[in-house]
Amino acid sequence: MATTNQTSSIPVPIFKGENYDFWSVKMKTFFRSQDLWDIIEEGFTIPEDTSTLTTAQKKELKENKQKDSRALFVLQQAVDDTIFPRIIGATSAKQAWNTIQEEFQGSxxxxxxxxxxxxxxxxxxxxxxxxxxxxxxxxxxxxxxxxxxxxxxxxxxxxxxxxxxxxxxxxxxxx
Missing domain, CATH: 1.20.58 (Methane Monooxygenase Hydroxylase; Chain G, domain 1)
Incomplete structure (x- = not known):
């Protein structure tokens, strides 16, 4: 877990399969500092019919999609190549986070x-x-x-x- 990647100018800890609890605390702090934790913790839903959304709702949806993409990108960068295949199919940051959490945190x-x-x-x-x-x-x-x-x-x-x-x-x- 000693290696880091640069996202913006803030180093992101790399998870190699050990010390999940420490890594997750660091990542939560990182995501909070980037205003991304809410999108990981709560996720968001895309309505089937977006034509009925108001302009404000469309703007919020677009912002949520961007935040989710940024958070997913950070998570993908924050895992070692041996861990990455476990989240390669994740379509949201919440899904990727939950996948890692379920496997490494335990019940x-x-x-x-x-x-x-x-x-x-x-x-x-x-x-x-x-x-x-x-x-x-x-x-x-x-x-x-x-x-x-x-x-x-x-x-x-x-x-x-x-x-x-x-x-x-x-x-x-x-x-």
């Missing part, structure tokens, strides 16, 4: 299982004797970041408690 049950696994990993985490506090803190923050990406609200107080409880005895003077 609520899968997300709950992943979150449960991360909670367990956090609770069982202990600092190794040979590890620096900085490295241990980095390991904790990585797990906490993943938990937060899955919607867990973990307070900094709990992180500090975790560090103080799980560091080796040689640090007892500071704990």
């Amino acid at each position: 609520d049950e899968v997300r709950n299982i992943k979150l449960h696994s991360l909670r367990r990993e956090f609770e069982l985490l202990r600092m190794k004797e040979s590890e620096t506090i900085k490295d241990y803190y980095s390991r904790i923050k990585e797990i906490v970041s993943q938990m937060r990406a899955y919607g867990e609200n973990i307070l900094d107080k709990k992180i500090v408690e975790k560090i103080l409880i799980s560091i080796p005895q040689k640090y007892d003077a500071i704990a």
Whole structure:
């Protein structure tokens, strides 16, 4: 996910099939900054008979089509060539987004299982004797970041408690 493409002058993160949750947060922010998120989240419908539309409705429809095309283009650019075939047939940005989301985010049950696994990993985490506090803190923050990406609200107080409880005895003077 380290690679980027340029859209306008803003780099777009490339999704390679890993770290979907982080990629999706970045993409949502990007789409909001470009005023495109509503078209992805809600989509839009094209009426069968456009002849009955008012001038204002026709203008709105045209704007929605343009926004959808821009958003679809960005999504196509924001996925690796190995992911692109999954959305090649998408005719709207909403359809492409939902396709990627369904495959890589997983169902609520899968997300709950992943979150449960991360909670367990956090609770069982202990600092190794040979590890620096900085490295241990980095390991904790990585797990906490993943938990937060899955919607867990973990307070900094709990992180500090975790560090103080799980560091080796040689640090007892500071704990």
